[in-house]
Amino acid sequence: MERGVLGLDELICKARRYVVLMAGYDPGIHLGSSLSVLEIVAALYGTGRLKFNVANGAHNRNYFVLSKGHAIHAVYALAAAMGYLTVDELRETGSVGSRLQNHPEVDTPFVDVPNSGSLGQGISLAVGLALGLRLRGEPGRVYLVTGDGELDEGQSWESFAVAAHYGLNNLVTIVDLNNVQLDGHSEEVLRKGDLAGRFKSLGFEVFEVDGHDVAAIISALEKAENSAKPAVVIAKTVRGRGVPSIEDTAKQRLSRDEALSHVNNIC
Amino acid sequence: MLDLESLTPREALGRALSDLGDLRKDVVVLVADTGETTRARLFAERHPERFFNVGIAEQSLVGIAAGLALAGFMPYALTFAAFMTRAWEQSRNSVDRLGLPVRLVGTHAGFADAYDGPSHQALEDIALFRVLPNFTVLVPADSCEVYRAVTASASVKGPVYIRVGRDFHIPTTCGLYDRFEVGRAYVVLEGSDVAIFTTGITLPLAVEAAQVLRDRGISAAVVHFPTVKPLDYATVEKYAAATGAVLTVEEHMVHGGFGSAVAEYLAQTRPTKMAIMGLKSYGRTAKSPQELYQLFGLTPENIAARAEELVKLR
Numbered sequence: 001m002e003r004g005v006l007g008l009d010e011l012i013c014k015a016r017r018y019v020v021l022m023a024g025y026d027p028g029i030h031l032g033s034s035l036s037v038l039e040i041v042a043a044l045y046g047t048g049r050l051k052f053n054v055a056n057g058a059h060n061r062n063y064f065v066l067s068k069g070h071a072i073h074a075v076y077a078l079a080a081a082m083g084y085l086t087v088d089e090l091r092e093t094g095s096v097g098s099r100l101q102n103h104p105e106v107d108t109p110f111v112d113v114p115n116s117g118s119l120g121q122g123i124s125l126a127v128g129l130a131l132g133l134r135l136r137g138e139p140g141r142v143y144l145v146t147g148d149g150e151l152d153e154g155q156s157w158e159s160f161a162v163a164a165h166y167g168l169n170n171l172v173t174i175v176d177l178n179n180v181q182l183d184g185h186s187e188e189v190l191r192k193g194d195l196a197g198r199f200k201s202l203g204f205e206v207f208e209v210d211g212h213d214v215a216a217i218i219s220a221l222e223k224a225e226n227s228a229k230p231a232v233v234i235a236k237t238v239r240g241r242g243v244p245s246i247e248d249t250a251k252q253r254l255s256r257d258e259a260l261s262h263v264n265n266i267c
Numbered sequence: 268m269l270d271l272e273s274l275t276p277r278e279a280l281g282r283a284l285s286d287l288g289d290l291r292k293d294v295v296v297l298v299a300d301t302g303e304t305t306r307a308r309l310f311a312e313r314h315p316e317r318f319f320n321v322g323i324a325e326q327s328l329v330g331i332a333a334g335l336a337l338a339g340f341m342p343y344a345l346t347f348a349a350f351m352t353r354a355w356e357q358s359r360n361s362v363d364r365l366g367l368p369v370r371l372v373g374t375h376a377g378f379a380d381a382y383d384g385p386s387h388q389a390l391e392d393i394a395l396f397r398v399l400p401n402f403t404v405l406v407p408a409d410s411c412e413v414y415r416a417v418t419a420s421a422s423v424k425g426p427v428y429i430r431v432g433r434d435f436h437i438p439t440t441c442g443l444y445d446r447f448e449v450g451r452a453y454v455v456l457e458g459s460d461v462a463i464f465t466t467g468i469t470l471p472l473a474v475e476a477a478q479v480l481r482d483r484g485i486s487a488a489v490v491h492f493p494t495v496k497p498l499d500y501a502t503v504e505k506y507a508a509a510t511g512a513v514l515t516v517e518e519h520m521v522h523g524g525f526g527s528a529v530a531e532y533l534a535q536t537r538p539t540k541m542a543i544m545g546l547k548s549y550g551r552t553a554k555s556p557q558e559l560y561q562l563f564g565l566t567p568e569n570i571a572a573r574a575e576e577l578v579k580l581r
Contacts, residue, residue: 059339106365113337118360124327125361128334128342131319135295136338155357158327166319 013267018077024259026094067122120153149181164203211235281306283417348373348389377518379432384552394523415447458488476570
């Protein structure tokens with residue numbers, strides 16, 4: 001485990017640079033959100049829980065639902081860091097001809113649910129997928145990553161209640177609690193209440209971790225995977241992590257020069 | 268042999284799903300606290316392991332159905348048509364954009380739920396699902412056709428919306444044809460002066476109107492379109508050409524529905540005198556759907572009158 005985490009730190013550093021690099025080429029990407037979720041994505045792909053080289057439609061595997069689809073650049077960046085995408089391809093993100101669209105689309109690589117641009121909907125899809133896997137008797141798990149702002153959507157809680165009601169312990173949810181949404185800090189936009197308490201009251205097992213400590217995330221995932229109940233890992237993160245000028249703000253954009261000069265200063 | 272005529276439309280729905288569940292192990296049924304009201308219970312009793320109730324939560328209903336489709340199942344999600352449209356954006360983003368084989372069944376459509384008033388009376392659902400590029404839209408007329416449309420829907424590749432009533436229907440289609448084909452219109456009466464096109468429960472009203480017209484010396488064809496999308500363009504074209512006057516009748520708003528689909532086609536291929544009959548406002552609480560048909564003018568007499576006007580305009 002220790003060795004794996006050490007290896008991951010390098011991957012994460014490389015991926016963080018790639019996220020900023022993409023922001024330099026396409027100011028339309030959701031930079032802050034992709035930077036907050038990076039360690040979470042690395043804890044899933046970097047440990048083999050999820051694989052970049054699995055054909056869509058293959059069975060008996062784990063599935064990934066990035067419900068906060070706007071943070072897809074964290075996945076592209078990690079894929080490049082692990083050798084599954086080229087830097088040239090990263091530079092093309094957001095172009096009409098690129099398969100690296102700015103939200104997961106039908107032709108986007110590495111995503112099992114290619115439509116998670118509309119918030120809350122990935123949660124229902126993940127719950128349906130987990131229900132379906134259980135009905136088929138498949139051993140795979142569904143890893144669902146959501147944002148905290150996304151939890152404003154009533155649909156999120158409609159489907160979490162279903163997961164709890166049907167005891168879907170093959171669903172592992174990770175909340176990227178970066179405390180920022182489009183209009184500002186999450187609690188100021190709309191209070192979230194006691195997030196852990198909301199999940200617990202439905203019947204979830206809740207684990208709270210520092211979302212930039214990859215070893216802590218992995219340890220929480222291990223506990224979540226062994227839970228008899230559906231489990232959620234609430235990962236406290238910093239939006240824009242690694243780029244001081246946008247950290248903990250709703251700011252998503254850097255000028256091209258700023259982004260490209262940053263690439264080499266990160267970690 | 269199952270006596271479909273004796274069933275109500277929603278009983279025919281429950282029976283069709285239950286029988287489909289015997290034939291296909293990939294069929295799963297989801298409801299939003301509507302197992303009893305949609306008669307999905309009939310499926311649940313026979314296939315309890317493939318039946319899921321998600322509570323009063325239509326957005327979650329459609330999203331979870333889409334997730335089950337991603338896992339390889341063919342989900343039928345059932346709730347009142349009026350509330351299915353609450354999940355329109357989920358139908359767009361979670362179902363249609365992915366072309367998933369999700370079947371959304373909206374029951375109590377049109378004035379079928381006269382008793383609960385306009386909040387429960389879906390008059391916009393055909394328009395809302397028709398606009399989504401991958402959806403097939405089925406609007407059966409009576410219990411026989413509900414059973415056949417639901418059974419046939421299983422062979423459609425992409426998503427399907429099926430519009431079903433509640434208890435009221437006038438059995439008309441049982442002996443009309445042997446096999447329900449998605450995308451095909453059925454000729455009920457031949458005629459040369461005007462063509463009346465129907466979808467859903469308006470079919471028997473149009474048949475009666477044609478008899479009234481015959482007594483007035485007007486020869487009216489009646490063609491029934493249980494599939495609104497894909498529309499049977501060849502039949503639309505044939506009867507528009509043969510009569511030069513097309514009247515559409517639907518239990519739905521006149522904007523965006525079945526009549527609009529016919530008009531869109533004819534305007535671009537064979538401009539034809541047309542009238543679109545349907546609703547222009549919300550419904551009302553009443554003691555029966557028939558009372559609302561009277562109140563809002565969906566009657567054989569009115570259909571005959573509109574057809575007669577069209578014939579004069581030709």
